[in-house]
Amino acid sequence: MNESHDYDCLIIGGGLAGLTCGLACLEAGLSCAVVSSGMSALHFSSGSIDLLGYNADRTLATSPVDALPGFIEKNPDHPYARCGAETIMEAMAFFGRELEAQSAPMYANGRENHFHITAMGTLKPTFLSPASVFTREIRAAFEKRPAIAILDVKGFRDFHPGLAAANLRKNKLFADCPITCGEIELPGQTPAAGGARDMRSVDVARILDATTNLEAVAGAITAAAGRADIVALPAFLGLNRYQEILAGLRRATGRLIYEIPTLPPSILGMRLDQALKSRFAALGGVFIARDTVDAGRIEDNQVISVHTTGQKDDIRAACYVLASGSFFSKGLVSRYDRMFEPVFDCRLDTPPDGRSLSGAAFLSPESHAFIRAGVITDGQLNPQTADGRTIANLFCAGAVLAGYNPVIEGCGGGVAIATGYAAAKAIRARLHPPQPTATAGPQ
Amino acid sequence: MIDLENTSFDCCIKCTICTAYCPVARATDLYPGPKYSGPDAERLRIKSPLLADHSLSFCNNCKRCETVCPSGVRITDFIYKAKGSRLKKSHRLRDFVLTRTDISGRLSAGFSWLVNPLMKLSVTRFFLSAFLAISRDAVMPAFDRGTFVSGFRNQAKAQEGFPRKVAYFHGCYVNYYDHALGNDVILVLNAMGIGVTAPRQKCCGVPLIAAGNFKAVRKNAAFNIASLGAAVADSDMKIVFSSSSCALTVTQDYPHLLAMDTSAIDDRLELLTRFLHREFAAGNKPAMGSLNLTAAYHSPCHLDRTGGVRHTIAVLQSIPGLRLILLHSECCGIAGTYGFKKEFHAIAQDIGHRLFDQIEQANPDIVITDCETCKWQIEANTRFPVRHPVSVLAEAVKKF
Numbered sequence: 131m132n133e134s135h136d137y138d139c140l141i142i143g144g145g146l147a148g149l150t151c152g153l154a155c156l157e158a159g160l161s162c163a164v165v166s167s168g169m170s171a172l173h174f175s176s177g178s179i180d181l182l183g184y185n186a187d188r189t190l191a192t193s194p195v196d197a198l199p200g201f202i203e204k205n206p207d208h209p210y211a212r213c214g215a216e217t218i219m220e221a222m223a224f225f226g227r228e229l230e231a232q233s234a235p236m237y238a239n240g241r242e243n244h245f246h247i248t249a250m251g252t253l254k255p256t257f258l259s260p261a262s263v264f265t266r267e268i269r270a271a272f273e274k275r276p277a278i279a280i281l282d283v284k285g286f287r288d289f290h291p292g293l294a295a296a297n298l299r300k301n302k303l304f305a306d307c308p309i310t311c312g313e314i315e316l317p318g319q320t321p322a323a324g325g326a327r328d329m330r331s332v333d334v335a336r337i338l339d340a341t342t343n344l345e346a347v348a349g350a351i352t353a354a355a356g357r358a359d360i361v362a363l364p365a366f367l368g369l370n371r372y373q374e375i376l377a378g379l380r381r382a383t384g385r386l387i388y389e390i391p392t393l394p395p396s397i398l399g400m401r402l403d404q405a406l407k408s409r410f411a412a413l414g415g416v417f418i419a420r421d422t423v424d425a426g427r428i429e430d431n432q433v434i435s436v437h438t439t440g441q442k443d444d445i446r447a448a449c450y451v452l453a454s455g456s457f458f459s460k461g462l463v464s465r466y467d468r469m470f471e472p473v474f475d476c477r478l479d480t481p482p483d484g485r486s487l488s489g490a491a492f493l494s495p496e497s498h499a500f501i502r503a504g505v506i507t508d509g510q511l512n513p514q515t516a517d518g519r520t521i522a523n524l525f526c527a528g529a530v531l532a533g534y535n536p537v538i539e540g541c542g543g544g545v546a547i548a549t550g551y552a553a554a555k556a557i558r559a560r561l562h563p564p565q566p567t568a569t570a571g572p573q
Numbered sequence: 574m575i576d577l578e579n580t581s582f583d584c585c586i587k588c589t590i591c592t593a594y595c596p597v598a599r600a601t602d603l604y605p606g607p608k609y610s611g612p613d614a615e616r617l618r619i620k621s622p623l624l625a626d627h628s629l630s631f632c633n634n635c636k637r638c639e640t641v642c643p644s645g646v647r648i649t650d651f652i653y654k655a656k657g658s659r660l661k662k663s664h665r666l667r668d669f670v671l672t673r674t675d676i677s678g679r680l681s682a683g684f685s686w687l688v689n690p691l692m693k694l695s696v697t698r699f700f701l702s703a704f705l706a707i708s709r710d711a712v713m714p715a716f717d718r719g720t721f722v723s724g725f726r727n728q729a730k731a732q733e734g735f736p737r738k739v740a741y742f743h744g745c746y747v748n749y750y751d752h753a754l755g756n757d758v759i760l761v762l763n764a765m766g767i768g769v770t771a772p773r774q775k776c777c778g779v780p781l782i783a784a785g786n787f788k789a790v791r792k793n794a795a796f797n798i799a800s801l802g803a804a805v806a807d808s809d810m811k812i813v814f815s816s817s818s819c820a821l822t823v824t825q826d827y828p829h830l831l832a833m834d835t836s837a838i839d840d841r842l843e844l845l846t847r848f849l850h851r852e853f854a855a856g857n858k859p860a861m862g863s864l865n866l867t868a869a870y871h872s873p874c875h876l877d878r879t880g881g882v883r884h885t886i887a888v889l890q891s892i893p894g895l896r897l898i899l900l901h902s903e904c905c906g907i908a909g910t911y912g913f914k915k916e917f918h919a920i921a922q923d924i925g926h927r928l929f930d931q932i933e934q935a936n937p938d939i940v941i942t943d944c945e946t947c948k949w950q951i952e953a954n955t956r957f958p959v960r961h962p963v964s965v966l967a968e969a970v971k972k973f
Contacts, residue, residue, distance in 0.1 A: 136854070136883075136887070163883055165880075167643075167645065168590075168640075168641055168642050168643035168644070168645065169590045169594075169641045169642075169643055170643070173588070173590055173593075173643075174588070321602040325602040325603060326602060326603060326604060326605035326606075326609070326628055327602040327605075328589075328592070328605065328606070328609070330589060330592075332589070332592065332593040333602075336599055370927075394588050394589065394590075395588060395589055395590050395593045400593065407901070408901050411899045411900075411901055412899075414899070416882070416883045416886055416887075417882075418880050418882060418883050419640050419641070419877050419880070419882070419902065420639070420640040420641075420877060420878055420879070420880050421879075421880030422645075438880060440879055440880040441847065441879065441880045441881055441884075442840075443847075458643075459643065
C-alpha cells in the first residue's frame with residue numbers, strides 16, 4: 131500500500147456487492163475498508179441467490195450456467211456482459227467458498243436452478259440457497275410427492291399458512307402432494323406480565339435461540355404435522371443457533387424441516403449478512419457500520435479522496451468501489467427534475483422522460499422503467515463523470531449499475547456477486563499488473 | 574401543541590431492522606424495541622404526553638438502532654426526549670449518585686482509600702441495593718486517588734513549552750478513576766511534539782441523558798461549550814477525547830438531542846484516535862518499540878455509531894508487534910450506568926454474554942476498547958485485562 135493512501139481499496143456500500151468485493155480484495159492481499167450507512171438490502175431479501183431465473187424471452191431458465199452466454203449476447207449492456215460468463219461462474223464459486231469457510235454453506239442444484247417456496251405459496255427459481263431451503267436431500271424429498279404440513283407459530287403476524295397452501299395446491303408440481311396447515315405454540319412464548327413482544331420473525335428467532343427445550347418444540351411440530359414428511363415453517367428458526375436448531379428439529383421430529391422466507395427483516399438474509407461480515411472481519415477488513423460517503427474529489431480522471439458525513443473524513447485509497455445500491459439505499463436519487471448518483475455524479479442511463487419511469491400497472495410482467503436506471507460503465511466497470519470522462523480508479527458494482535432488472539430477470543444476487551467480484555479482479559490487475567516475463571539479457 | 578418541526582419519524586419505513594438488532598429487545602420481552610419506543614410511539618406522544626409509557630426506560634442508549642437504520646432516523650433522540658420530558662422520574666437519589674459524576678466522583682476520589690474497600694463489603698452493597706437501587710451484583714469500579722486535574726497542574730507548565738497543543742477533554746473517567754490513561758495520553762502526544770492543555774470541564778452529561786435529566790445536562794453542555802470554545806478560540810487547537818462516549822455526546826447529542834449551538838467548537842472536536850491517525854498519516858508518528866502482544870479489539874457501540882472505528886484500528890495497526898483480532902461488534906451490556914441499575918443488571922449481563930464468549934474464544938493476551946464502561950464490564954466478566962488503545966500505544970512508546 132502506498133503511504134499516502136489509507137487503504138488499497140475503499141468500498142462505498144456494505145451490501146452483497148460491497149462485501150463480496152471486499153472479501154475478494156482481502157483474499158488478494160489488498161487492504162480494504164467498507165463504509166456502510168445502515169443495514170443493507172440483504173435484510174429485504176429471500177436469503178437465496180438468484181443468478182438468472184428467466185431467459186431474455188421471459189421463459190424459465192433451467193440452467194443459468196448454460197443460459198448465460200446466450201443471455202449476455204442478447205443483452206450487451208447488461209452488467210453480466212461487463213463480467214463475462216466465465217468470471218460470473220468464478221464469482222459464484224468464490225462466494226460459495228467464502229461462506230463455506232465461515233461454516234455457513236449455500237447449496238446449488240448443480241448447473242441448474244432450483245425453486246424456493248415464497249410466503250404466498252408461489253415458486254421462485256434461484257441458484258444458491260441455505261441448507262434449510264435447498265440441499266440434495268430436500269430435492270429428493272420433494273421429488274417423492276411428499277405430504278407437506280405448513281405450520282405457523284401462534285400469534286406470528288407475518289405468515290398465513292392457508293394462503294401459501296392454497297397457492298401451492300394450484301401448482302401442478304404439488305398436484306399429488308397432500309398439503310395441510312397447522313399452528314404450534316413455543317415453550318417460553320408467553321410473554322412476561324406487561325410483555326411487549328411483537329411476534330415478528332425476529333421475535334420467534336429469539337425465543338428459539340434462547341430455548342433450552344428444543345424437544346418440546348419438536349414435540350409440538352410432530353403433533354401439528356400429522357403424517358407429513360416435510361414440515362414447512364416461516365424462516366424464523368433462530369439467528370445464532372440456527373444450524374443447531376434446524377438439525378435438532380429434523381432429528382427429533384424425523385421430518386424434513388423447511389424454511390419459507392417472510393416479511394423483512396428477513397432472517398435468512400440476516401444470517402447471510404452476519405456470515406459475510408464475520409468473514410470480512412476475520413480476514414482483517416475494516417467495516418465502518420455507520421457513516422455516509424457524501425462526496426468524492428476527482429482530479430485528472432481519478433478519484434483522489436472521498437468525504438464522509440459523520441466523521442467528516444477525507445479517506446484516500448488507491449481504488450474505490452461504488453456499491454451504494456439503488457434508489458432505496460440512496461445510491462441513486464430521483465427528484466422531480468432529475469435523477470443522479472449523489473457521490474460522484476456519475477453518468478446515468480435513465481429513462482428518457484419522467485413520465486416513463488413507471489408503468490401503469492403496479493404488478494406487471496413489463497415491470498417499471500426506473501428499475502433499469504443506473505450508472506453506465508465500461509467493460510472494466512469504470513463509470514464516467516457527468517461530462518463523459520472515464521474515472522479510472524473507480525469501479526461500480528451491484529444495484530447502482532444500469533441495464534438490468536433484478537425482478538423480471540431473477541438476477542439481483544448474481545449481479546451483486548459477479549460485479550463485486552469482477553471489480554475486485556479489475557482492482558487487483560490495476561494495483562498489481564502482471565509482470566512481463568523477464569527476457570534474458572546481459573547480466 | 575404539536576411540534577411540527579420534529580417529524581423526522583416520517584423517514585422511518587417500519588422495516589424493523591432497528592428492533593432486530595436491539596440488544597435490549599433481544600434480552601427481554603418487556604422492551605418493545607426502538608421502532609415502537611422511538612418513531613412509532615412519538616406519533617402518539619406528540620398528541621398527548623400521557624401516552625408516554627415506562628417501557629421507554631428499558632432503552633440503554635447504545636444507539637445500535639441508529640447504527641443499523643437504513644433510513645438514518647435519529648431513533649434514540651425520540652426516546653430520550655420523551656424520557657426527559659414526558660416520563661415521571663423514579664429513583665431520584667440513585668440517579669443523583671450515578672449521574673452527578675462531578676460531585677460523587679470528586680467526593681469519592683478524595684476518599685478513595687475509604688470508598689474503594691467500603692464498596693467491596695457486602696453490607697455496603699446491601700445498602701446500595703436497598704436504598705439506591707444499585708445492583709448488588711454489579712462490580713463497582715475503583716476510584717483513583719484524588720483527581721487527574723489536580724495532578725495535571727504540576728505538569729501544566731511543562732506542557733506550555735510545546736509549540737503545538739491540543740485541548741484534552743479527559744472526562745470523568747480519567748479524572749476520577751484512571752489517571753494513568755490521562756498520563757498515557759500526555760506521554761504519547763508529547764512524544765509527537767504536541768503539548769496538552771486541560772480546559773475546565775464538567776461531565777459531558779451522557780449519564781444525565783440516560784436518566785432523562787435534561788435541565789442538568791444542558792447546564793453541563795453550556796459550560797463545556799463555553800469553556801472549550803474559549804480554550805481554542807485564538808488558535809487552531811483541536812479538542813480531543815479519549816472516551817468514545819464523551820466524544821459522541823459532545824459532537825452529536827449537544828447539537829441534535831439538546832439543540833445547543835456548538836458552532837464554536839464543531840470543527841475542532843475529534844476522538845483522540847482520529848487525531849492520532851491523521852498525525853501518523855501526515856508523518857508525525859512517535860518512535861515505538863515492539864510489544865509482542867495479541868489483542869482482541871472490541872469496538873464500543875458509541876464509536877460504531879460515529880463511524881470512528883477505522884481510526885482506532887489504524888492506530889492499533891501501526892503499533893509494532895501487536896497482533897490484532899477484530900471482534901464482531903456487539904454491545905457489552907453495561908451501557909454506561911445501565912448495568913449498575915438494579916432493575917437492568919440482569920439484562921446487561923444477558924446482553925454481554927455473546928461478547929464475553931467471543932473474547933474467550935479469541936483467547937488474547939489483552940482486550941482493547943475505547944470505552945471506559947465497556948472496560949469495566951469486560952474486566953468484571955472475563956479473565957482478560959482491558960486497555961485503552963492509547964495506553965497500548967504509550968507502552969510501545971515507552972519500549973523504544
